Amino acid sequence: MATKQTAVVGIIGLLAASGAFVVGMITGASNAEVSLVRDTPNELCFIDTSEQLFTEKHAATKLIGCQVVGMTKQAALDYIQSNDLTVRIASEDGEYFALTEDMSDSRINLDILVGLVVGASAW
Numbered sequence: 001m002a003t004k005q006t007a008v009v010g011i012i013g014l015l016a017a018s019g020a021f022v023v024g025m026i027t028g029a030s031n032a033e034v035s036l037v038r039d040t041p042n043e044l045c046f047i048d049t050s051e052q053l054f055t056e057k058h059a060a061t062k063l064i065g066c067q068v069v070g071m072t073k074q075a076a077l078d079y080i081q082s083n084d085l086t087v088r089i090a091s092e093d094g095e096y097f098a099l100t101e102d103m104s105d106s107r108i109n110l111d112i113l114v115g116l117v118v119g120a121s122a123w
Contacts, residue, residue, distance in 0.1 A: 037070065037071075037072065039071060041064075041067035041079060045063055047063050054103065057105035061108060061122040062122040064108060064122075065122045068120050073115050084106070087108055088110070090109040093112065103123065108120050
């Protein structure tokens with residue numbers, strides 16, 4: 001008799017825990033936010049004043065590159081082009097593209113993952 005009661009209590013406990021897990025997952029998923037997606041430039045970026053920069057234009061280009069990280073691909077492309085800079089997609093969704101090694105003060109290389117800019121470098 002005690003074995004049956006123990007089994008029933010165990011099964012009820014497992015069902016309750018499973019139900020709580022499912023409710024928690026649904027609640028968490030519905031309240032989730034992605035705070036990194038932006039459609040405006042990142043205000044926390046600043047001009048790099050290190051002596052290793054090639055020119056002042058390079059510093060300004062690096063600033064724009066920092067500002068687009070977290071933007072959607074289209075918003076980043078629009079913002080970069082509105083600042084009279086050129087864009088190269090260096091990688092997108094795990095596919096890496098061949099790039100030339102020439103230096104340009106007015107070009108930004110973007111790394112895209114699921115439609116978001118996850119990396120940008122002035123090169």
